[in-house]
Structure formats: C-alpha cells, structure tokens
Amino acid sequence: MEIERTGRSAEELVDALADSETRVPAYFELDRYYGGEAVPAIREGLGHGNWLVRKWSAMYLDHHADAKSLEALLPLLRDPKSQVRLWAVHSISCDTCKLGGNPIDIVPLLIERIELDESIKVRRMATVMLAVQTLDARVLPVFERIIADEEDRKLKLHARNGLTRYRELGLSFAGK
Numbered sequence: 672m673e674i675e676r677t678g679r680s681a682e683e684l685v686d687a688l689a690d691s692e693t694r695v696p697a698y699f700e701l702d703r704y705y706g707g708e709a710v711p712a713i714r715e716g717l718g719h720g721n722w723l724v725r726k727w728s729a730m731y732l733d734h735h736a737d738a739k740s741l742e743a744l745l746p747l748l749r750d751p752k753s754q755v756r757l758w759a760v761h762s763i764s765c766d767t768c769k770l771g772g773n774p775i776d777i778v779p780l781l782i783e784r785i786e787l788d789e790s791i792k793v794r795r796m797a798t799v800m801l802a803v804q805t806l807d808a809r810v811l812p813v814f815e816r817i818i819a820d821e822e823d824r825k826l827k828l829h830a831r832n833g834l835t836r837y838r839e840l841g842l843s844f845a846g847k
Contacts, residue, residue: 674699681705681712688716688727698727707735714743722752729758733765738774748780753790760784760793764800778807785813795826802833806840 677700679687684705687697701709713735716728729747732740747759764777777800784797798817801810810833817830 674703676700676704681709682715684709685712685716685719685724685728688724689719689721694723694727698731701731702734707737710735710737710740714740717743717747722750722755725750725755726752726758729755729762733758733762736762741773741775745775745780748784753788753793756784756788756790756793757796760796760800764797764804766804778804778809782809782813785817791823791826795823795829798826798829798833802829802836806837811837 674696677684679697679700681701684697684701687693701713705712709731713728713731716724716731719725719728725747729744732744736744741763744759744763747755748763750756750759760781763775764773764781766773781797781801781804785794785801788794788797798814801813804810814830814834814837818827818834821827821830
C-alpha cells in the first residue's frame with residue numbers, strides 16, 4: 672500500500688482513526704512519516720472518547736512504545752470495549768515488538784485478565800502473552816488451572832504450549 676503524506680498533524684491523524692474511511696491510511700501515515708514522534712499524540716488517543724481511536728492507538732504502541740506509553744496503556748486493560756483491552760494486553764506485554772525492557776511487572780496484570788476478563792479473546796491473548804514472556808514461576812499455577820478447569824480449547828492449547836515451553840526450559844513447580 673503506497674501511503675502519501677497528507678500534511679496532517681499527528682493529532683489530526685489520531686483523530687482520523689475513528690473513521691472507517693480514514694483509519695487505515697491515517698495509521699500507516701503515522702507509522703511511516705511520524706514513527707516515534709507520533710507517540711505523544713498516540714498517548715492522547717488512548718484516552719479518546721471513541722473506542723476505535725483507543726484501540727488503534729494501543730495497536731500503534733505495540734511497535735512504538737516507550738516507558739511512559741506502557742504506563743499509559745494500563746487503564747486500557749479495563750476498558751469497556753474488549754477489542755481495546757485485547758490490544759492493550761498485547762501491546763503492553765509483547766517484548767518481541769519493542770526495543771528495550773518493559774518497566775512494568777506485567778505478569779500479575781495478565782493473570783488478572785485471564786481470571787477476570789469477560790472476553791474469551793482477551794483471556795486467550797493474555798494466556799499467549801504469558802506463554803511467551805520471560806520465564807516466571809507465577810504463571811505455572813495459572814497454566815495448570817486453565818488446563819484443568821477451562822472449557823475453551825484454544826485457551827487450553829495456549830496454556831499447554833506455555834507449560835510445555837516452561838518444562839522444556841527446565842522450570843517446574845518443584846524447580847522454582
């Protein structure tokens with residue numbers, strides 16, 4: 672997709688994320704022409720009254736987050752819209768897409784989403800993100816509980832994959 676620069680400010684492009692006609696071109700224009708410079712406007716978008724702006728702003732931070740932006744994502748973990756929560760979960764916890772470390776202890780926040788979120792998609796995303804995080808013994812009982820008690824086969828699959836990864840890397844209940 673060839674993205675042309677429209678000359679709109681980052682703030683105008685963030686507002687354009689609300690409209691289905693302008694959302695995708697605005698997102699790619701932000702990414703291509705503003706990159707990290709758009710982050711202050713994107714952080715403002717996290718509190719926008721339109722949930723689609725919050726969702727797409729959270730998506731943007733998956734590749735452009737700094738410590739301040741990761742902190743700004745925290746309230747979105749409890750957003751009324753499940754798609755916003757899903758992208759907040761992913762963006763705040765995906766180490767693969769970011770340079771530098773994450774100053775937030777994300778493990779308890781992901782466990783909370785697994786245990787309390789009403790959306791199975793958010794719960795699945797939180798489980799996947801726990802499964803690929805740096806090893807942390809706090810997740811083992813969560814994986815075990817999901818495997819034993821949950822009915823959703825995808826959720827169970829993600830927990831099994833995480834548990835298998837932990838076992839292959841030598842971490843178990845008895846170990847740590």
